[in-house]
Amino acid sequence: MKNILLTSAGFENKVIQDKFMELVGKAPSRIKALFITTAAVEVDAIMVLPKCLEELLNCGILKENIVVYDMHKLISIQELKMYDVVYVCGGETSYLVDRINEIGFKKVIYEYVNSGGIYIGVSAGSVAACGKYEFGLNFIQNAITVHCNKGSNNGVVSNLDDIYLTNNQAILITDTKAVIFD
Numbered sequence: 001m002k003n004i005l006l007t008s009a010g011f012e013n014k015v016i017q018d019k020f021m022e023l024v025g026k027a028p029s030r031i032k033a034l035f036i037t038t039a040a041v042e043v044d045a046i047m048v049l050p051k052c053l054e055e056l057l058n059c060g061i062l063k064e065n066i067v068v069y070d071m072h073k074l075i076s077i078q079e080l081k082m083y084d085v086v087y088v089c090g091g092e093t094s095y096l097v098d099r100i101n102e103i104g105f106k107k108v109i110y111e112y113v114n115s116g117g118i119y120i121g122v123s124a125g126s127v128a129a130c131g132k133y134e135f136g137l138n139f140i141q142n143a144i145t146v147h148c149n150k151g152s153n154n155g156v157v158s159n160l161d162d163i164y165l166t167n168n169q170a171i172l173i174t175d176t177k178a179v180i181f182d
Contacts, residue, residue, distance in 0.1 A: 034086045
């Protein structure tokens with residue numbers, strides 16, 4: 001079952017954190033996370049990385065169960081399947097999409113997600129997962145804009161309209177639907 005959680009600002013909203021924990025469905029101390037920092041190339045994004053890491057730690061995930069991956073070489077599907085969640089941080093979306101394509105990560109992440117692995121996008125990690133970039137992941141065909149003052153209405157996404165997410169909203173994408181919530 002496909003489980004993709006796209007956020008503007010990670011787990012700032014406890015409801016989003018709770019949804020993440022529900023999706024994983026195991027004791028926090030047993031969760032293994034791959035923490036992707038690739039998009040954080042500018043100072044502002046680099047400064048947010050500790051906050052993103054802290055979100056996972058605040059869920060109860062053990063620090064030793066979180067591995068940083070910066071997409072300098074391709075991870076195999078066998079390696080990737082060792083993780084319950086792939087958490088993709090924010091920053092420069094076009095750089096992230098370029099790296100995904102340069103190393104061939106798209107095929108591996110598709111297989112991972114389609115075999116039950118959980119993808120969490122934060123800011124650029126969410127935008128790279130939508131239809132905004134021709135060579136992005138396209139888990140959802142809609143274009144997503146993050147960090148908006150006014151977000152799209154909560155509920156099932158039923159067309160290809162652009163989606164606007166506030167820092168308190170997320171989109172849950174499963175095999176059958178995409179739902180905006182906060």
